[in-house]
Amino acid sequence: MLIDSHCHLAYPGLVEDEAGVLARARQAGVGGFVNISTRRDEWERVIAAAERHADVFASVGIHPHEADAHTDVGTAALVAAAAHPRVVGIGETGLDYHYDRSDRQRQQASFRAHCAAARATGLPLIVHSRDAEDDTIAILEDELGQGSFPVLFHCFAGTQGLAARALALGAFISLSGIVTFRNARALQEVARTLPEDRLMVETDAPFLAPVPVRGRTCEPAHVAHTARFLAELRGTAPEALAAAATHNTRRLFSKMQA
Numbered sequence: 001m002l003i004d005s006h007c008h009l010a011y012p013g014l015v016e017d018e019a020g021v022l023a024r025a026r027q028a029g030v031g032g033f034v035n036i037s038t039r040r041d042e043w044e045r046v047i048a049a050a051e052r053h054a055d056v057f058a059s060v061g062i063h064p065h066e067a068d069a070h071t072d073v074g075t076a077a078l079v080a081a082a083a084h085p086r087v088v089g090i091g092e093t094g095l096d097y098h099y100d101r102s103d104r105q106r107q108q109a110s111f112r113a114h115c116a117a118a119r120a121t122g123l124p125l126i127v128h129s130r131d132a133e134d135d136t137i138a139i140l141e142d143e144l145g146q147g148s149f150p151v152l153f154h155c156f157a158g159t160q161g162l163a164a165r166a167l168a169l170g171a172f173i174s175l176s177g178i179v180t181f182r183n184a185r186a187l188q189e190v191a192r193t194l195p196e197d198r199l200m201v202e203t204d205a206p207f208l209a210p211v212p213v214r215g216r217t218c219e220p221a222h223v224a225h226t227a228r229f230l231a232e233l234r235g236t237a238p239e240a241l242a243a244a245a246t247h248n249t250r251r252l253f254s255k256m257q258a
């Protein structure tokens, strides 16, 4: 059994056929879904999907792209929304200096507000980091120094150095379909050497469909391709890889068990 630790069921491409998307995933052996929010106006919808389906869970957060549009959403709003029994994580949050769609200072302020919410609730922080390695680590080190909370680097596509720094902070690392891409040799080397007790899998659907369905709309069912690829890459049995990733996901998102 697999868990898609990061998907966007409320996004166009998936939301139109929620029942079909989930049925195809379950057919492919996916028995859990973390439905991630990126804007304040998505929170009700990701939580509603988690209320409709026993195997769907929700997160509350503001994507770094959306920081400019959400200067009014701080720690208190996140903590209040996270009290819902189906909300298992805080995010996605973080820093994206690749697209720079929001002001970097505002991204950092929003990231810190999410860190404080993770600390206050004990829920894991779901981190998106792109071309912002040094600032991501510096902020996490500073915030963790004020009191610990669990951390997940989602859709990891960073260097071996970033992986080492993330692991040193106690973080989990989730791999998406990017790791299956032919041009992802460096990332594959990182994925091959990640400790088995920190590794997770995700789709980031509807984006980033893995080989052999690359280019199509990504669905949570496709996490099975990524897990199979990783098992082969790491020289482990697919069942063992799936069991480890699922165990890690349940350990991190501990509220899933409640």
Ligand SMILES: [Zn+2]
Pocket (backbone or CB within 6 Å): 092, 128, 154, 155
């Ligand atoms: Zn992301």
Ligand SMILES: [Zn+2]
Pocket (backbone or CB within 6 Å): 006, 008, 036, 092, 204
């Ligand atoms: Zn995402």
